[in-house]
Amino acid sequence: ATGSDENDVVIIGGGPGGYVAAIKAAQLGLKTTCIEKRGTLGGTCLNVGCIPSKWCMRDLAVAAILVSLSFPLFLGFRFVNCGEELKFDNALLHSSHMYHEAKNSFAHHGIKVSSVEVDVPAMLAQKDKAVGNLTKGIEGLFKKNKVNYVKGYGKFLSPSEVSVDTIDGGNTTVKGKHIIVATGSDVKSLPGITIDEERIVSSTGALSLKEVPKRLIVIGAGYIGLEMGSVWGRLGSEVIVVEFAADIVPSMDGEVRKQFQRSLEKQKMKFMLKTKVVSVDTTGSGVKLTLEPAAGGEQTTLEADVVLVSAGRTPFTAGLQLEKIGAETDKIGRILVNERFATNVPGVYAIGDVIPGPMLAHKAEEDGVACVEYIAGKEGHVDYDLVPGVVYTHPEVASVGKTEEQVKTLGVEYRVGKFPLLANSRAKAIDDAEGLVKIIAEKESDKILGVHIMAPNAGELIHEAALALAYGASSEDIARTCHAHPTMSEALKEAAMATFDKPIHI
Numbered sequence: 307a308t309g310s311d312e313n314d315v316v317i318i319g320g321g322p323g324g325y326v327a328a329i330k331a332a333q334l335g336l337k338t339t340c341i342e343k344r345g346t347l348g349g350t351c352l353n354v355g356c357i358p359s360k361w362c363m364r365d366l367a368v369a370a371i372l373v374s375l376s377f378p379l380f381l382g383f384r385f386v387n388c389g390e391e392l393k394f395d396n397a398l399l400h401s402s403h404m405y406h407e408a409k410n411s412f413a414h415h416g417i418k419v420s421s422v423e424v425d426v427p428a429m430l431a432q433k434d435k436a437v438g439n440l441t442k443g444i445e446g447l448f449k450k451n452k453v454n455y456v457k458g459y460g461k462f463l464s465p466s467e468v469s470v471d472t473i474d475g476g477n478t479t480v481k482g483k484h485i486i487v488a489t490g491s492d493v494k495s496l497p498g499i500t501i502d503e504e505r506i507v508s509s510t511g512a513l514s515l516k517e518v519p520k521r522l523i524v525i526g527a528g529y530i531g532l533e534m535g536s537v538w539g540r541l542g543s544e545v546i547v548v549e550f551a552a553d554i555v556p557s558m559d560g561e562v563r564k565q566f567q568r569s570l571e572k573q574k575m576k577f578m579l580k581t582k583v584v585s586v587d588t589t590g591s592g593v594k595l596t597l598e599p600a601a602g603g604e605q606t607t608l609e610a611d612v613v614l615v616s617a618g619r620t621p622f623t624a625g626l627q628l629e630k631i632g633a634e635t636d637k638i639g640r641i642l643v644n645e646r647f648a649t650n651v652p653g654v655y656a657i658g659d660v661i662p663g664p665m666l667a668h669k670a671e672e673d674g675v676a677c678v679e680y681i682a683g684k685e686g687h688v689d690y691d692l693v694p695g696v697v698y699t700h701p702e703v704a705s706v707g708k709t710e711e712q713v714k715t716l717g718v719e720y721r722v723g724k725f726p727l728l729a730n731s732r733a734k735a736i737d738d739a740e741g742l743v744k745i746i747a748e749k750e751s752d753k754i755l756g757v758h759i760m761a762p763n764a765g766e767l768i769h770e771a772a773l774a775l776a777y778g779a780s781s782e783d784i785a786r787t788c789h790a791h792p793t794m795s796e797a798l799k800e801a802a803m804a805t806f807d808k809p810i811h812i
């Protein structure tokens with residue numbers, strides 16, 4: 307399908323937006339080629355984002371069972387002096403969580419371990435192996451669905467032709483009736499700070515630190531900074547988060563955010579909010595940061611072994627020659643599209659992180675599916691008000707729909723129902739009861755407007771709420787739906803009861 311063969315659809319970028327669009331297009335019977343420069347599929351998400359960062363974070367319960375059954379698995383930490391070395395097969399948020407639990411919570415559950423050590427290279431090797439398996443899995447899906455895969459850097463020659471410098475040193479031209487740009491995003495650097503991926507790292511470098519830094523300074527209190535800060539904090543780093551804004555994760559519901567910040571502080575993460583990084587000096591053995599209050603004032607200095615720059619991401623269109631076809635972008639470089647993902651250039655579309663909207667893998671996937679559905683002459687649909695957001699710390703924080711602040715700004719009359727995890731039997735039983743469920747519903751109709759959950763596994767619990775919002779459900783609908791006992795989902799039901807009436811268990 308390369309060379310002079312014309313495709314129905316050509317996709318530039320094999321991340322969650324691009325590869326999902328490619329598979330869906332092929333499933334819809336369209337002749338499809340996907341071009342990816344990295345040499346592996348899965349994009350930022352699979353190679354240096356969602357997946358490698360989540361490695362290392364899973365339930366204490368699983369770890370406890372595996373320990374008690376002496377399953378010979380490997381996770382990158384060792385129980386020493388236990389007679390034999392137990393190995394756990396799992397990969398950073400998950401592994402670091404298990405290490406932290408083994409060190410700090412096992413004894414509380416009656417599991418005695420005399421000493422626990424982290425083996426960072428083993429942990430990282432396991433993460434890399436898992437990522438490798440998953441990226442190869444997508445190649446398998448491409449073969450199964452007959453998606454043609456071209457490994458190389460794509461650039462526009464015309465609205466229907468892409469020149470590809472292939473990774474083996476060649477060049478080919480790929481033609482398509484429809485071309486979808488799914489080139490994603492890249493790390494945003496800060497003025498005056500050069501990322502060397504050794505002492506000053508982006509999230510990519512933070513996923514591959516060779517040893518646990520004594521002190522890690524995270525610049526930016528967004529979800530990526532907090533997740534990576536959690537990983538290294540659990541493995542033993544002193545973590546200080548410096549943030550220009552007054553709050554961490556600004557998009558989060560204010561009440562939930564306060565509880566979340568307290569929880570992270572209990573885990574020894576320190577916050578310097580309303581603080582600006584003025585300069586970074588790497589001439590010594592560590593890194594010296596000069597800081598000043600965001601509103602101006604006296605400067606202070608802070609030293610660290612490693613600094614993680616986590617100040618957001620920027621759309622990636624370098625080398626694509628968008629100017630050659632005249633595709634319009636906004637001031638920050640995002641490609642402008644209409645509601646059918648079409649750019650101003652006929653036949654050229656864009657999806658995922660490279661267009662406006664939440665920079666999330668699942669949003670990119672939804673874009674991809676809807677975009678090819680439109681191309682195939684069907685109707686596509688993405689409801690951007692219902693894209694769930696999850697911070698994969700422990701506890702997790704997940705939300706869907708509007709925050710209380712947003713509802714207030716809209717001037718809508720509303721009710722709030724809350725239920726603390728401390729009153730949920732399952733959470734109490736596993737001794738993991740920090741958090742709450744908060745539901746916001748329209749006062750008159752009881753229609754749910756937003757749901758915010760801080761809980762272990764909140765990222766799973768949120769989907770019942772997402773479905774409820776998608777179907778325009780009321781809080782009474784959730785409250786009157788029978789929920790299995792004992793589950794954490796019952797906290798959602800009780801919060802729903804608290805919204806339209808009264809909860810039982812508090």
Ligand code: FAD
Nearest residue numbers: 319321323343349350351355356460490658659665666667
């Ligand atoms: P990308 O995944 O960035 O893929 C774009 C691909 O296009 C890349 O592989 C790139 O090599 C390729 N490309 C670019 N230009 C060209 C070209 N000219 N020719 C050929 N190929 C090209 N999101 C979540 O939903 N959940 C999470 O838990 C989560 N965690 C994250 C953790 C971290 C540390 C990071 C950095 C991100 C995380 N994200 C998460 C965000 C998520 O990774 C992105 O939203 C998602 O990958 C966007 O998908 P995409 O397909 O638009 O772009």
